[in-house]
Amino acid sequence: xxxxxxxxxxxxxxxxxxxxxxxxxxGGLVGVIPFGAGLATLLDPIFRxxxxxxxxxxxxxxxxxxxGFPRRYPVIATQRDAWNVYPNQxxxxxxxxxxxxxxxxxxxxxxCPHAGCFVDFNREAGDGGLFQCPxxxxxxxxxxxxxxxxxxxxxRNLDTLEVDQQKLAKGEVxxxxxxxxxxxxxxxxxx
Amino acid sequence: xxxLIDWIDNRTGIRHAVNEALYENIPGGSRWRYVWGSTLVxxxxxxxxxGIFLWASYSPNAKGAWESVYFIQYEMQGGWMxxxxxxxxxxxxxxLLALHFLQVVIDGAYRAPREFNFxxxxxxxxxxxxxxxxxxxxxxxxxxxxxxxxxxxxAGLLPWIGDDVQKIVVGGTDYGHATLTRxxxxxxxxxxxxxxxxxxxxxxxxxxxxxxxxGADKRPAAYFWPDQVLKDAVACLAVMVVVMFxxxxxxxxxxxxxxxxxxxxxxxxxxxxxxxxxxxxxxxRPEWYFLFLFQxxxxxxxxxxxxxxxVIPVVIMISLFLMPLVGxxxxxxxxxxxxxxxxxxxxxxxxxxxxxxxRANESYHLATEEAERNAIRAIQLVQAPSGxxxxxxxxxxxxxxxxxxxxxxxxxxxxxxxxxxxxxxxxFDSLRGEGLVPPAxxxxxxxxxxxxxxxxxxFLTPNPVRxxxxxxxxxxxxxxxxxxxxxxxxxxxxxxxxxxxxFFGGTSHLEGEMAGYVTETMSDKDEWSDEDLAAIVAALAxxxxxxxxxxxGPDKIARGNELLASEDHCAMCHNYDAESDYGDAVDLNGFxxxxxxxxxxxxxxxxxxxxxxxxxxxxxxxDPHNEVSNRIARRDLEIIVDWLRTDWYEPQPxxxxxxxxxxxxxxxxxxxxx
Numbered sequence: 001x002x003x004x005x006x007x008x009x010x011x012x013x014x015x016x017x018x019x020x021x022x023x024x025x026x027g028g029l030v031g032v033i034p035f036g037a038g039l040a041t042l043l044d045p046i047f048r049x050x051x052x053x054x055x056x057x058x059x060x061x062x063x064x065x066x067x068g069f070p071r072r073y074p075v076i077a078t079q080r081d082a083w084n085v086y087p088n089q090x091x092x093x094x095x096x097x098x099x100x101x102x103x104x105x106x107x108x109x110x111x112c113p114h115a116g117c118f119v120d121f122n123r124e125a126g127d128g129g130l131f132q133c134p135x136x137x138x139x140x141x142x143x144x145x146x147x148x149x150x151x152x153x154x155x156r157n158l159d160t161l162e163v164d165q166q167k168l169a170k171g172e173v174x175x176x177x178x179x180x181x182x183x184x185x186x187x188x189x190x191x
Numbered sequence: 192x193x194x195l196i197d198w199i200d201n202r203t204g205i206r207h208a209v210n211e212a213l214y215e216n217i218p219g220g221s222r223w224r225y226v227w228g229s230t231l232v233x234x235x236x237x238x239x240x241x242g243i244f245l246w247a248s249y250s251p252n253a254k255g256a257w258e259s260v261y262f263i264q265y266e267m268q269g270g271w272m273x274x275x276x277x278x279x280x281x282x283x284x285x286x287l288l289a290l291h292f293l294q295v296v297i298d299g300a301y302r303a304p305r306e307f308n309f310x311x312x313x314x315x316x317x318x319x320x321x322x323x324x325x326x327x328x329x330x331x332x333x334x335x336x337x338x339x340x341x342x343x344x345x346a347g348l349l350p351w352i353g354d355d356v357q358k359i360v361v362g363g364t365d366y367g368h369a370t371l372t373r374x375x376x377x378x379x380x381x382x383x384x385x386x387x388x389x390x391x392x393x394x395x396x397x398x399x400x401x402x403x404x405x406g407a408d409k410r411p412a413a414y415f416w417p418d419q420v421l422k423d424a425v426a427c428l429a430v431m432v433v434v435m436f437x438x439x440x441x442x443x444x445x446x447x448x449x450x451x452x453x454x455x456x457x458x459x460x461x462x463x464x465x466x467x468x469x470x471x472x473x474x475x476r477p478e479w480y481f482l483f484l485f486q487x488x489x490x491x492x493x494x495x496x497x498x499x500x501x502v503i504p505v506v507i508m509i510s511l512f513l514m515p516l517v518g519x520x521x522x523x524x525x526x527x528x529x530x531x532x533x534x535x536x537x538x539x540x541x542x543x544x545x546x547x548x549x550r551a552n553e554s555y556h557l558a559t560e561e562a563e564r565n566a567i568r569a570i571q572l573v574q575a576p577s578g579x580x581x582x583x584x585x586x587x588x589x590x591x592x593x594x595x596x597x598x599x600x601x602x603x604x605x606x607x608x609x610x611x612x613x614x615x616x617x618x619f620d621s622l623r624g625e626g627l628v629p630p631a632x633x634x635x636x637x638x639x640x641x642x643x644x645x646x647x648x649x650f651l652t653p654n655p656v657r658x659x660x661x662x663x664x665x666x667x668x669x670x671x672x673x674x675x676x677x678x679x680x681x682x683x684x685x686x687x688x689x690x691x692x693x694f695f696g697g698t699s700h701l702e703g704e705m706a707g708y709v710t711e712t713m714s715d716k717d718e719w720s721d722e723d724l725a726a727i728v729a730a731l732a733x734x735x736x737x738x739x740x741x742x743x744g745p746d747k748i749a750r751g752n753e754l755l756a757s758e759d760h761c762a763m764c765h766n767y768d769a770e771s772d773y774g775d776a777v778d779l780n781g782f783x784x785x786x787x788x789x790x791x792x793x794x795x796x797x798x799x800x801x802x803x804x805x806x807x808x809x810x811x812x813x814d815p816h817n818e819v820s821n822r823i824a825r826r827d828l829e830i831i832v833d834w835l836r837t838d839w840y841e842p843q844p845x846x847x848x849x850x851x852x853x854x855x856x857x858x859x860x861x862x863x864x865x
Contacts, residue, residue, distance in 0.1 A: 019417040026424035030431045034237045034276050038244025040269025047268065083255075083262040085578025 050191050053178035055164050058096060058107075061171045066102060069129060070095035070121050070142055072110060075177045094161060094175060095121060095131075097142060105168060107161040107175040108144045112136075114154040116182040131158060155185045213416035219404040220411055221419035226426035227291040228397070233427040234284045235386065238322075241277040242379060249329070251375035253367045254583035256331035257465040261573060261584065264462055265455045275438035275459025281323055283434055285480045288316055289535065296514065296531045299524050300403035306515040308400060311393040313511055318386045325378035327478055331371065333562060336466035337475035339374075340366065341485075345500045366468065452567055453574075464565035465585040473558035476549070483541035486548075507534065568594050571842045590826075596834020599827050601627055603811070607635035613693055615656060616649045622837050634697040635808065641835055642735030642783025644743060648728045650694050653714030655685040687714075698806040704764070705776065726751035727761070735783030737836055755779060766799070777801065788832045 058073045065071075072093050079089040095108040108131075112119050117135035121142070125132060130147060131140035133154070139147040144158035164174035181188045200206045217225070248267060250259040263270035292312070295301060301309035328339040347357035362369025413419070441457030477485050484504075491499030510517075510530065517523040549555045565588065572587040573579050580586060588594060600610060611626030612619040617639045619625075626639050640646040688694060689709045695701040713719045729743040730751020740748060754760045755767040762768075764776040778799045781787040794810040795801050801808075812821045812828050823831075833839060 016417055019421045023417050023421040023424045026428050027420070030233065030424070030427045031236075031240075033431060033435065034241045034273075034280075037269045037273040037276055038241055041244055041248055041263065041267045041273050044267040044270075080578065083258040083266070083573075083579050084581060086581060087577075 052191070053176045053189060055162075055167075055174040055176050057167075058094065058173045058175050061098075061103065061105065061168060061173055064096050064098045064105060064173065066098040066100050068097065068099050068142060069123060070097040070106075070108060070131070072121070075175075077177070092177060092179065093118070094177065096173060096175075103168070105163055105173050106143065107163050107173075109159040109161055109177075109179065111159070111179060111182070112138055112154060113156045113159060113180065113182055113184075113187075114138055119158065155183060156187060159187055213414070213420070215398065215401075215415040216412055217402055217404075217415055217419055218412045219409075220413035221415075221422050223422055223426070224294065225402055225419060226423050227287060227294055229423035230426050230430050231284065231287050231291055232390070232394075233423075234280050234287055234430060235390070237280050237431075238277060238284070239383065241273055241280070242383070244273055245277055246379055249375075251329070251371040253331065253371060253466075254581070256329060256371050257462075258573075258579050258584055260330040260332075260462060261570070261579075264459065265453060265570065265574070271455045271459035272438060273459075276434060278460030279434045279437040280430075281326060282478070282480070283430055284319055285323065287430070288319060292316065293531060293535065295403075296527055298403050298405045299518060301515040301527075302518050302524075303515070305396070305400050305403070308393065308396040309515050310512060311389050311396065313508075314389050315386060315393060317508075318382055318389065322378060322382050322386070323478060323480070325374045325382065328374050329371070329378060330462055331466045332463035333466055333470070333472045333565070334463045334475060336366065336468075337472045338477045341475070341477070345488075345496075348497045348500050350497075366466075452570060456567070456570060462566065462570075463562060464569040464588060465583065467585050467588065469589075472562065473554060474562040476545075479542065482545045483538040486541040486545035565594060572840060574842065575840050590830065591839060592830050592833035593839040595830050596839075597627060599823075599831050600834065603823050603827075604635075604638075604831065606630055607633070607696065607808075609633050609635075609637040609693070610639050611637065612639055613637065616658070616688060616693060618645055620837075622841075632697060633692045636696055637693045638835055642732065642737050642788075644728050644732035644738060647731045649688050651709060651713060651724065651728060652688050653709050653719070653724075655687050657683045657685055658688075658691055700804075700806060703804075723750070723754060727754050730755055731779065731782055734779065734781055734787075735836070736785075737783065775802075775804070783836075785829075785832055785836060785838070788835065789828060792828060792832070 054077075056075055056077055058075065072095055074090040075092045075094060076088055077091045079086045079091050093110040095110055097106045097108070098104070099106075110118055112133040112135065114133065114136055117133050119131045119133045119138075119140065121129060122132050123129040126139070126141070126147065129142055131142070131144070132138075133140075136153040138152050138154040140154075140158050141147055144160055146152040146154060146157050159178075159180045161178065162176040164176070167174040178189045181190055196206070245263065248259060248263050248270070250256060260274070263274055265271075295309065295312065324339070324342055328335045343357055343361050346360060347353040349356055358364065360370075360373060362373045438459050441459075442454070476482065484500075487503075488496060488499045491497075514527045514530075518527055520526075568591065569584060569588055572591060573584050597610075600608075604610075605627055607630060609627075609629035611617075611629055612623075617637060620640060623639060629637070687706075687710045689706045690701060692701075695703070695706065700706065713724065726747045728751070729747035732738055733740055733743050733748045733751075752768075755765070756762050761779065765779045766776075767779045777791075778787075789812075790797070791800050793812040793815075795808040796803075796805040796810060809822060811823045812825055814820050815825070818824060
């Protein structure tokens, strides 16, 4: 090994500039291609739309007791999980509630709008029962309204879902199942 | 800015480190011949980057590996390019390794004091080969699966510990989840970490001793930056261009047009059909750079395999490790160069022989064609709306009538029945393809298009047509017209189709009542008008449901149904539309439908079918309560039936019979004119 040069930077010269610029540009270019291809796959989910809300059959109307208490029902649908497709899977749960003597049904998403925990309905709590979130103790009335909006950790009431009125008239409960973004005061569907 | 750098430099000494890296002294200045090491580091960095991104999308389990790789290749944006770069850069690394190694040996760069440099390089080579081997399995396709099985079986040859080593690597005695988790841990964890460690040593040693500047004494010395960096960058660019050429090659040279396949099938790395231990794969070959070893092993039969697989490679590796010591002798360097040239030449020669042998091997061609067909089919099936079930893509393949039907038919039916188009009689149908090689002698009907209007029409054609003599040979022999010697002469004779081997095969029905009815009664225009013949064909074909009623003509079907039920016509012998009381002949209710075929094949001697008149066809699934006692499992029978009826998923709307033209009334039952 020659010992006549030390590892110290030499003085800048103009001739070296082209070499330096070219080395940096080419070096960057060859790195960008594999990194870019990888980044594209990593960002792939951003460009993928989730399932659109769709009306799905939940129950028969006469199977829901008209006592005003919300009851939990699973939502059965075809589930797509990356490459797999599973038919007839429970993809979520909703509460259905029928008031005494009425043939209308209220549908409420079972997920707390605060942080996404699964709310329970407790018949013993409050007057006529309360939805109680096990995570941060948000309380909701049986119709989904916050019990104390000022102090409730949840920024909005429980998310109500649309019920198909034509199907309901025929005695079937079809609900447009959607999930909504947690933590916002506005109800905004996740897509 | 400068203050910030000063601040960092005071605490880390980063300036010195960068200077160390960039202002390395190169005696004799920058040269193109020094780029190989840098391109290898670059290739490894590319593998690291693409590998980590692939890791984020890959699932190492036997029901998710192929599926996740499929998802990367076909569904994720840029996935095919990511996979393609990783795949071809891996092969590029092998090429660069060989070049780097060759140059080191020829330049004598292994000589003192660079022995450890050389040895760490050899270890790096082993690690890279290990990465290639483990990576080949991960897509869990047929090719990787079967090729890697061979490799792990070779590990089992190790004396004393072979079985245990094999079990440890495979994660048990069988390939499965554990094999993938272990190979993946090796491929993405252990081996890259080892490579980084040894590469670090290799580079520290390199910096300590510098480049081996052979023949550069007279040129001025220079720094690494920028001239050598530029040369390295240009070389890396060239490497990247070559890799991208292979990644994109399919786009420019798509070759055969596989309609219905997405463009991703032609881009990046290929993906075979999902691994299936129950489906043999004779197209299994290792990746090209292991091909020489594959060929080498052919010369070590049976017990001697251990020499080819372990002893000789180990001896070669030892001789490589000894190169620096051997090189100290007077003729040592020459010996080393001769050795490396001999090894590379030998490997090249063996690879060449392997390729030549495969090229001349007809069954290998067939196997690769089948592998390609199955790979395409797998993609078609997983892209069907029903998607990939929990049981994985392999279950779609196992239950696919299009690919499994011919295999099951060949194994269970083809010894008696033919399934191939016949000129002038059973027309070629692109959905059914060329069919299978007919058995010799044929003893059952040709089932190509069974239940379609074309088949029924040919069966009921009362006019004699010219056919190749071979087909009716037995017929002639029976009539004493031909001796067995003469029967091989190619010639044509006139015969009514129903009397040929194509319909009743070699059974007694060949000259039975049905054959007599067609040749005598149905040929009589007063008994059976052309319109009635066309009607009966449409009505019978409608029973199978293969062609739609609209295609067959609702009016013709209605008229045909009357004839089927008429006791002066079909119902004279056959049961049709009657509640009970089977006739003397086969039940025509649902003739050729899925249920009819299932019932018939299950037991042709049932009262509903041939009863006592059955000639030799066995009952294939007689006892539904005792599957083991049956000749064929019910599921397999269903696949055969679905295949006969072309009931399978096709990506484009190409229903069965789409090839058929709308039959014109005149030509409907008229015999072929030639």
